[in-house]
């Protein structure tokens with residue numbers, strides 16, 4: 001550990017211990033119907049106390065075994081070693097396909113491989129580094145709007161962070177400004193999230209070949225959704241046709257449009273390209289916005305740490321120097337620790353295609369493996385002081401974080417393709433937010449997680465943003 005790292009660590013040690021408020025897990029597993037109700041309103045409530053101490057928690061739900069895994073070997077087995085035996089569940093596909101179509105997140109087999117190969121070059125650390133100046137410019141514009149709002153009084157930060165993450169996703173991945181389309185997109189996504197994305201009993205029980213009752217409403221939603229996306233893509237094409245001179249850089253849509261199957265030479269269809277835009281924009285902005293909201297919340301509860309983040313970022317020119325992120329170790333550690341305490345993707349679920357074994361448990365075809373970053377990251381046996389906010393766990397030079405105890409982005413071949421992008425964006429945005437404003441909340445404000453698809457806040461608290469500098 002060098003002396004700068006030692007100083008940072010010592011300063012963090014002086015900050016008071018913070019355990020952000022949380023609901024206590026139930027002492028016993030909720031009965032099946034209560035469990036299903038929890039999945040529709042707040043999935044975190046489905047795990048009882050034993051999930052946070054046991055390595056594998058089996059439960060039988062409607063004739064099927066479900067295993068919540070916090071055992072590193074079992075997790076590795078499902079996500080890596082025997083990954084081909086574990087597919088997305090029919091409930092996940094039912095819920096996600098009307099919005100994401102055949103995009104990367106829910107495609108399987110050869111189609112998935114082709115897409116992943118085509119998209120991978122756009123997400124390497126080097127490619128992401130090229131995007132830093134664009135991310136920085138979008139953050140600056142969002143902060144100017146926030147400053148105006150903050151001058152009028154307390155601010156509902158969540159929609160502002162959503163708008164920011166959406167703008168960054170649209171601009172950097174598809175060269176599309178989202179100012180025009182963003183509000184309508186958010187309305188559609190909210191409409192879907194409030195009703196159709198909440199799993200119903202029959203979503204889980206029926207095979208994909210049979211429609212569940214909500215599938216009809218989901219199909220109606222898709223009939224509105226796809227023309228909306230086609231409209232955005234057409235607007236982008238029109239904008240580019242009107243531009244004179246060479247394009248500055250190729251974006252994701254260009255990469256996908258140019259991709260050819262090495263065997264057949266075929267390209268992706270127009271419908272497929274549209275599904276990819278939907279996938280990247282949705283997977284890429286909702287999660288990052290949630291992460292930034294929780295990071296702002298934690299720093300409002302821990303003003304001493306907030307001041308240290310502000311001091312770190314103030315010493316650096318944040319205008320978009322590409323190697324920026326590595327020079328913000330504390331800001332980055334705050335983001336890492338936020339993703340531990342409030343993982344935006346709170347659960348990763350797979351269904352076994354064939355019989356298998358997890359630890360001492362026999363797995364039958366159709367049984368479900370549940371890997372919950374929420375449970376795993378607060379597991380009593382895997383973390384010291386698991387409920388406390390302690391960014392020092394992630395400072396460089398400290399002990400390594402155990403590989404399968406920390407999975408905000410999943411692991412294995414289906415690991416989040418946008419992980420590096422998200423970490424860069426969130427670190428930069430948080431650094432800029434905190435250098436510009438001192439963030440606070442009224443004394444005693446508690447935000448609790450409400451996990452449906454992502455780990456959302458249970459209400460929209462008004463943050464006070466005190467301008468540090470114009």
Ligand code: HEM
Pocket residue numbers: 104105106116279280283284285287288291343344345348349407408409410411413414415416417418419421422423
């Ligand atoms: C803090 C932000 C983010 C979090 C916490 C997150 C989390 C995750 C997780 C846990 C998975 C694995 C799901 C599974 O195995 O079932 C995943 C996959 C994925 N993520 Fe992210 N993600 C984030 C940001 C992004 C961004 C910025 C993008 C796009 C640029 C993105 C695009 C995707 C895609 C396309 C997949 C599917 C990959 C595949 O199946 O090959 N994510 N994400």
